Amino acid sequence: xxxxxxxLIRRHGASGTSIDRVLALSGAPRGSVYHHFPGGRSQxxxxxxxxxxxxxxxxxxxxATTGDPVAVVETFLALWREQLVASDYRAGCPVVxxxxxxxxxxxxLARATREVFAxxxxxxxxxxxxxxxxxxxxxxxATFALAAVEGALVLSRAEHGTHPLDDVGTELRGVLRAxxxxxxxxxx
Amino acid sequence: xxxxxxxxxxxxILCENNCGLVVQLEGRHLARIRGDKEHPSSQxxxxxxxxxxxxxxxxxxxxxxxxxRNPDGSHSPVDWDTAIREVADxxxxxRREHGGESILFYxxxxxxxxxxxxxxxxxxxxxxxxxxxxxxxxxxxxxxxxDAHLAGGHTVGDWERAEVAVFLGKNPxxxxxVPRARTVLQQIAKDPAxxxxxxxxxxxxxxxxxxxxxxxxxxxxxWCLAALLAVIVQEDLLEHGFLDRHTTGVDAVLxxxxxxxxxxxxxxxxxxxxxxREVARLIAGAGRVSTYEDLGVQHSPHATVVSxxxxxLWLLTGNFAKPGAMQRHSWVAPLAKYDVGVRTTPVTGAxxxxxxxxxxxxxxxxxxDHPRRFRAMWVDSANPAHSLADSQRMREAMAALDxxxxxxxxxxxxxxxxxxxxxxxxxxxxxxxxxxxxxxPRNVFQLRAPLLEPLPxxxxxxxIYSRLVRExxxxxxxxxxxxxxxxxxxxxxxxxxxLAAAAVDRRRTVGLAPTLLYDTLGPTLPDxxxxxxxxxxxxxxxxxxxxxxxxxxxxxxxxxxxxxxxAQRHGTVFTVDEPGDSWPSVPHADRRIPLAIPxxxxxxxxxxxxxxxxxxxxxxxxxxxxxxxxxxxNTIFRTSAWRARDDGGALxxxxxxxxxxxxxxxxxxxxxxxxxxAEASVDLDDRLPDGLAALPxxxxxxxxxxxxxxxxxxxxxxxxxxxARRDPFSxxxxxxxxxxRIEPVAGSxxxxxx
Numbered sequence: 001x002x003x004x005x006x007x008l009i010r011r012h013g014a015s016g017t018s019i020d021r022v023l024a025l026s027g028a029p030r031g032s033v034y035h036h037f038p039g040g041r042s043q044x045x046x047x048x049x050x051x052x053x054x055x056x057x058x059x060x061x062x063x064a065t066t067g068d069p070v071a072v073v074e075t076f077l078a079l080w081r082e083q084l085v086a087s088d089y090r091a092g093c094p095v096v097x098x099x100x101x102x103x104x105x106x107x108x109l110a111r112a113t114r115e116v117f118a119x120x121x122x123x124x125x126x127x128x129x130x131x132x133x134x135x136x137x138x139x140x141x142a143t144f145a146l147a148a149v150e151g152a153l154v155l156s157r158a159e160h161g162t163h164p165l166d167d168v169g170t171e172l173r174g175v176l177r178a179x180x181x182x183x184x185x186x187x188x
Numbered sequence: 189x190x191x192x193x194x195x196x197x198x199x200x201i202l203c204e205n206n207c208g209l210v211v212q213l214e215g216r217h218l219a220r221i222r223g224d225k226e227h228p229s230s231q232x233x234x235x236x237x238x239x240x241x242x243x244x245x246x247x248x249x250x251x252x253x254x255x256x257r258n259p260d261g262s263h264s265p266v267d268w269d270t271a272i273r274e275v276a277d278x279x280x281x282x283r284r285e286h287g288g289e290s291i292l293f294y295x296x297x298x299x300x301x302x303x304x305x306x307x308x309x310x311x312x313x314x315x316x317x318x319x320x321x322x323x324x325x326x327x328x329x330x331x332x333x334x335d336a337h338l339a340g341g342h343t344v345g346d347w348e349r350a351e352v353a354v355f356l357g358k359n360p361x362x363x364x365x366v367p368r369a370r371t372v373l374q375q376i377a378k379d380p381a382x383x384x385x386x387x388x389x390x391x392x393x394x395x396x397x398x399x400x401x402x403x404x405x406x407x408x409x410x411w412c413l414a415a416l417l418a419v420i421v422q423e424d425l426l427e428h429g430f431l432d433r434h435t436t437g438v439d440a441v442l443x444x445x446x447x448x449x450x451x452x453x454x455x456x457x458x459x460x461x462x463x464x465r466e467v468a469r470l471i472a473g474a475g476r477v478s479t480y481e482d483l484g485v486q487h488s489p490h491a492t493v494v495s496x497x498x499x500x501l502w503l504l505t506g507n508f509a510k511p512g513a514m515q516r517h518s519w520v521a522p523l524a525k526y527d528v529g530v531r532t533t534p535v536t537g538a539x540x541x542x543x544x545x546x547x548x549x550x551x552x553x554x555x556x557d558h559p560r561r562f563r564a565m566w567v568d569s570a571n572p573a574h575s576l577a578d579s580q581r582m583r584e585a586m587a588a589l590d591x592x593x594x595x596x597x598x599x600x601x602x603x604x605x606x607x608x609x610x611x612x613x614x615x616x617x618x619x620x621x622x623x624x625x626x627x628x629p630r631n632v633f634q635l636r637a638p639l640l641e642p643l644p645x646x647x648x649x650x651x652i653y654s655r656l657v658r659e660x661x662x663x664x665x666x667x668x669x670x671x672x673x674x675x676x677x678x679x680x681x682x683x684x685x686x687l688a689a690a691a692v693d694r695r696r697t698v699g700l701a702p703t704l705l706y707d708t709l710g711p712t713l714p715d716x717x718x719x720x721x722x723x724x725x726x727x728x729x730x731x732x733x734x735x736x737x738x739x740x741x742x743x744x745x746x747x748x749x750x751x752x753x754x755a756q757r758h759g760t761v762f763t764v765d766e767p768g769d770s771w772p773s774v775p776h777a778d779r780r781i782p783l784a785i786p787x788x789x790x791x792x793x794x795x796x797x798x799x800x801x802x803x804x805x806x807x808x809x810x811x812x813x814x815x816x817x818x819x820x821x822n823t824i825f826r827t828s829a830w831r832a833r834d835d836g837g838a839l840x841x842x843x844x845x846x847x848x849x850x851x852x853x854x855x856x857x858x859x860x861x862x863x864x865x866a867e868a869s870v871d872l873d874d875r876l877p878d879g880l881a882a883l884p885x886x887x888x889x890x891x892x893x894x895x896x897x898x899x900x901x902x903x904x905x906x907x908x909x910x911x912a913r914r915d916p917f918s919x920x921x922x923x924x925x926x927x928x929r930i931e932p933v934a935g936s937x938x939x940x941x942x
Contacts, residue, residue, distance in 0.1 A: 055691070058691075059687060059688070059691045062687055062691075062732075063683065063684065063687050065728070065731050065732035065735065065746070066683060066728060066731050066732075066745050066746035066747060067731055067735065067739075067744055067745040067746060068680060068683070068745035068746065068747050068748075070680040071680045071683040071684060071745070071746070071747065073684070074674075074680045074681045074682075074683060074684025074685070075683065075684035075687045075688055076684070077681075077684055078670075078674065078681070078684035078685040078687070078688035078689075079684075079688040079691060079692075081670075081688075082670060082685075082688050082689065082692055083692075085666075085670075086666075086692075131744065169677070169681065173678070173680065173681075
């Protein structure tokens with residue numbers, strides 16, 4: 001049910017993700033919603049955000065074992081590119097989808113998106129500091145990379161093509177490589 | 189990559205040390221061969237055998253076209269497209285009728301021929317196979333299982349720094365296993381502060397150098413080791429600090445050793461009790477002890493118990509994870525699965541230690557009407573009809589299969605039984621890699637560039653597997669397109685695309701990873717090194733599993749390691765391990781080593797009442813089937829011309845046995861066992877104890893005469909061995925302990941072989 005909710009949020013945003021739609025997609029019985037999610041729709045959305053956040057964070061962790069910040073950003077980019085193309089440019093990042101809406105009645109959603117973004121940024125920043133960058137510079141570059149990729153995802157969805165993601169990828173590679181200490185062994 | 193004066197780097201492919209070589213070519217001949225001083229591990233060292241490798245490249249009769257078996261058992265050439273299409277169809281048919289798990293994959297590389305075998309994984313995934321085996325499953329899986337229980341993975345000694353070096357059933361002088369073996373052995377022997385201990389019934393060349401040769405009776409190693417440990421326990425020579433801090437369950441182990449009657453066990457193994465006590469005290473008192481067990485014990489009775497006792501010897505004395513002692517180590521890819529919980533085989537329910545079907549069980553898994561029996565066998569760079577115990581029965585089993593496919597460079601004994609034979613390029617005609625990577629502390633990997641173009645008609649294995657997987661129609665097109673696009677952008681982009689694809693469709697992306705990499709990353713690699721694509725995944729593995737060691741070796745990212753592997757043709761130090769690295773590798777709770785393995789402790793107790801005697805009035809001698817000698821090697825030399833001496837592979841017997849049997853050197857003798865009979869010429873060898881005879885490994889091939897038939901080169905040992913005599917835990921055969929009868933052959937001119 002949580003995975004179905006995340007899929008719907010990516011396509012329709014948080015406000016467009018109703019309990020009815022989640023039930024239709026997941027095939028779960030109606031009674032199970034309030035059994036598993038006593039907090040109702042906002043709890044389901046929050047868990048979907050945390051689920052998506054964890055899925056991407058696991059992937060970033062895998063990429064982080066390469067020790068290469070560029071590979072981490074490339075993995076993040078490639079995941080969204082693949083999802084975007086597979087959905088015919090209809091599905092974006094569910095965390096962004098929730099973050100850009102206002103949740104005056106559900107402050108836990110803003111908190112969840114903030115925590116997920118902070119986690120992704122922290123993972124990338126850790127790889128950058130592992131390569132010798134200062135904590136401040138690493139944090140700034142991680143913010144820059146995350147903002148650029150998420151922005152490119154929005155543009156690519158609007159444009160119905162991957163050029164924004166590709167362009168941002170090219171520029172990010174250059175920026176990150178330039179920021180890293182020179183390593184003669186590094187390839188492209 | 190031609191170096192100074194045309195010397196090109198490559199490596200020896202005859203044993204797992206894979207010494208670096210440089211070679212000068214003349215035409216297609218390896219005209220001059222030297223040890224490669226630039227190789228980080230072997231540093232110019234080789235033994236005599238490496239210098240004969242032109243006999244591998246040019247000595248045998250090569251296959252130059254795919255072959256299909258005719259109803260009468262002969263083979264006819266078919267073109268590659270036909271072979272790939274028909275083999276794929278036949279595999280599909282077996283899968284449809286009996287399921288992919290009925291296809292047994294055997295082999296996947298020889299001593300340096302592993303890079304191609306790595307691509308076999310994609311075919312296994314494509315056909316839904318679940319069972320594999322290779323030679324490790326008749327040698328090393330018992331030890332691997334013991335290692336899995338204890339330190340959690342493979343362990344190696346630190347030979348450069350060990351104060352006491354112990355070799356159990358291991359003669360590194362001839363069989364290596366230790367980098368620069370002869371140099372290292374001589375260094376230990378010359379140094380008065382260091383001690384060499386050898387446990388072996390044979391007075392080997394290594395035993396000649398030893399300070400202590402514990403000359404056990406054949407097959408009694410378990411009693412000898414139990415007695416050594418009993419002395420350590422009974423005299424309280426244990427390293428209590430280590431045991432308290434780093435282990436659990438010691439109290440469950442010690443009573444079993446405290447109960448051992450040292451004098452009685454000394455009597456069984458034939459080593460004087462005083463010598464056993466002296467060596468036990470020496471090992472317990474030394475600060476840095478390394479041990480090495482090999483086929484001498486692993487192909488003998490109680491092999492898995494011996495392995496356990498060997499490891500208790502260094503654990504109870506605290507010789508783990510410190511300089512000069514035993515270590516966990518990095519590797520590019522582990523050779524076997526180090527799991528305590530193991531799967532079982534489909535028919536007999538035998539345990540698959542190391543994740544492999546025990547070789548000795550393969551015929552039993554085929555010659556039955558059990559519905560889950562194996563129906564097909566895929567053999568890659570291996571010769572099971574010759575190399576597994578009881579060849580007659582193995583051949584019967586292969587004949588009962590619906591489909592046998594063999595990939596090899598020559599018409600081997602196994603290929604003759606195959607429905608399809610696919611000819612591979614030789615190890616010097618394609619990109620290859622040395623793969624054992626068990627060196628400590630500087631662990632070395634070497635990618636080898638081809639010295640020669642492939643012989644026309646042959647293909648390298650990665651290309652064969654790629655074509656087959658494509659023909660089977662299982663390649664996910666969208667993923668492939670994505671990866672091709674990313675590969676054009678760059679390696680980091682490729683990394684991202686691959687990890688993302690694996691996150692979205694893990695089963696297929698990981699299952700087909702080898703050929704996916706070959707097809708998408710491969711074309712972008714320099715110098716046509718497409719077959720090295722799988723190293724990209726292995727570099728990621730090294731970064732994930734051995735990051736600190738990789739960084740100590742100067743590689744800060746997986747990508748940088750991959751580039752170094754591609755570029756450094758004399759070999760790459762891919763990790764610099766430190767003793768402290770061993771602890772994070774221990775997979776158990778609190779990083780403590782659980783010492784008790786209950787079923788092996790029960791087996792240890794059983795030694796007290798077990799008889800070490802397996803000979804009989806009918807078979808009063810023991811045969812060591814597979815002695816490593818100066819001119820014996822694995823069977824990739826398909827010619828006898830490489831041997832400067834011992835051309836026929838003599839049967840060696842002790843002078844006293846020869847006298848008793850009425851034999852003199854040069855006589856012909858007949859060796860008969862419960863399973864077969866063979867003739868060999870006799871040589872006298874005072875290194876052997878009375879009652880033990882020895883035949884060399886690597887003989888008994890059926891070599892083409894040039895006139896259409898074949899002639900057998902020496903004794904095919906597995907006509908004599910018995911798959912039913914095997915270790916109860918691992919299923920490994922007792923090749924060093926085959927009860928036999930030896931008789932003079934009257935006259936001469938008798939046909940060799942059975």
